Amino acid sequence: MSKPEMTRTELKKLKEQEEKNRKKRDKERLKVEREYQKQLEKEGQVTKSRVIENEKSRETGRFLTKAILIVAVLLAIVLAIVFLV
Numbered sequence: 001m002s003k004p005e006m007t008r009t010e011l012k013k014l015k016e017q018e019e020k021n022r023k024k025r026d027k028e029r030l031k032v033e034r035e036y037q038k039q040l041e042k043e044g045q046v047t048k049s050r051v052i053e054n055e056k057s058r059e060t061g062r063f064l065t066k067a068i069l070i071v072a073v074l075l076a077i078v079l080a081i082v083f084l085v
Contacts, residue, residue: 006014030051037049 033049034052037052
């Protein structure tokens, strides 16, 4: 039986390192894209990126979801006070 070139743990570490590097590259690429987008907006060449628009809509969605939950909890408190008093 011949020895494998790399053990499973080494392969796992290598894959994890590659994944970290890929995520880091993606993060840097998005940062550069945002900076370039801002530069174009300052120059007057406004172009909307689908990624940026999706991020804005997700942020708005999160905010609205939190607001709905807060209102629902406050409504439940008010109803509990009204019916129990």
